[in-house]
Amino acid sequence: MLLPVASSEGEPWHVVLACRDAKRAQAAVERLNGLGRSPGRRAEAMSLDLASLASVRAFATALIAKVSASSIPVLHGLVCNAGVQTGTKRTFTVDGFESSFGVNHLGHFLLVTKLLPILASPARVTVVASGTHDPAQKAGPPPPAWNEPAALFRGELGAGAAKDGPFALGQRLYTTSELANVYFTYALARRVATGVTANAFDPGLMPGTGLLRNAAPPLRFVAKHVLPHVKPLLRRFLTPNVHTVEESGAALARLMTDPLLGSTSGKYFEGQKEIRSSTGSYDTDRAEELWKVSEVLTETE
Template identity: 60%
Template sequence: MTQKSGMGSMRTHNDDTEPASLPSQTVIVTGGNSGLGYGCASALLLASPSWHVIIACRDPGRAQKAVEKLRDSARPGSRVETMELDLASLASVRSFAAKLKDRLKAGELPPLHGLVCNAAVQGARTFTADGFESTFGVSHLGHYLLVNLMLPLMEKPARIAVVASGVHDPAELAKVPASIGVPVPAWNTPKALARGELGPEAANDNAAADRGRRYSTTKLANVYFTYALERRLPEGITVNAFDPGLMPGTGLAREYPAVLRFAWHSILPRVIPLLRLVLLKNIHRAEESGKALARLIVDPALVSTNGKYFEGLREIPSSVESYDKDRAEELWRDSATLTGIEPLP
């Protein structure tokens, strides 16, 4: 059976009968068309029929293919659709927010109760439509603007999850073989990072090290953002950061050398249990990490958990560096300037 709702038809997955009730809450997953985001969206749709999941993605074609697959496995009554969102364009973020606001106001969507900030890029140095270095621009600035525009639209209780990574923490990187090659963060002022200028630790980086260090530095920004946001949220809305661990087979290796890409996509996903024994415990399939990420949105036990950092299912401390409140506050203020919004006090 098919029903129309805003962006197109949505099957209710109940074979011959309508579900007892329609979804009562909306959750947005950025980059939910593949990898971790897809795993999270799938887990949300299986968790409860109350969820209407929006896959926010820059490529409508890829997103729609993911939606069709998700619908086939979703729990009866839950719904999933796609809306276009390019985090490399502040204009696209604003357009997405305006369309979502209109649809919520018109009653086309259930109230907004969840937001998963998952999308990220890691690759050769490029710049966004607004002139920001892409790793920092997409993973941090795009999400910063999105969250600030979504907050007035959210109904309490609401939860936000920010995907960070253990690579932000030098102590965690020390456990990873050097062959994986992710250098520790090289923090700089936020405005310099937006221009693509890393701190002095990056002075002698080659192209591969530069790619990895911009990624680890931006993941540190994600943790700073989480902690600064927690200090500003009204009661009833929470935010937590999430480390999914190493996930062989996902798209982050798309610009690795050919041999490493082959190993990442074709060999390592097959031997994850062995890798946990001999290499690193924090290695998971995207489905496993996606389920752990979805837990931050749906688990009743976490309803009051706020401003914390999770490695999979475990709440752990983030890096020593990540608790620098002055840096976090500077990042918050400068991000408001860079994205052209009034900063929350």
């Protein structure tokens, strides 16, 4: 997860990496600091585990303290980038929420609502979602099976998942949580202050990133050792929305920094393109219900 703090082309920037793995975070910090090439450009890492609401609160408190003490610049951007797929069985966070919803949605929800008061206009929030939330995209995992939000946080999907085996269940928990991310983005866009924007971003299929590290061993092998080498075939026969990490990273950076997008809010981007999300994702009643239940579960007002 990246928290871009004050950046535009040619200007100083400060990036906070909010990470669960301290070793990987430090490696990323060293790489970013090596790319800065000028004074006033700096990256640092802070500890955050989205599977723990206590960790989210502690991170937000620490970041707010840094901003208040002027040890880092004011906050102008927030990217919610974490995502997990749980494999072939339901798993739960330390707070007792089904992991896909606990990490992909609820952890981000608490983080954003805690940090909204210190977002300084102009500011942007980007929630990384997935095209798998859209049933119209036939290729890929099974589509979402929405249910009452309280049930979803317990890992109970809607009727569409009634006949799912373990493999399909894990994938559908993921796609349903990604639909929640789109609902969250649109509800957030209706609430942010003037000068703050909120958009959803689909990075596309990026083979080799480790998203399927909890999948069954054969699928893990294919995802890690086969798919990264057959991107042209995937684009031709599965979906054109297949990218390298660098390509999707550039598209995400554009969404956060391009001056032409400074007033764009409540939109959905597939890579560089603004498109419509799924038909069901514009259900305002569902989005508002999800927001209210998320407030209760995180004790956020």
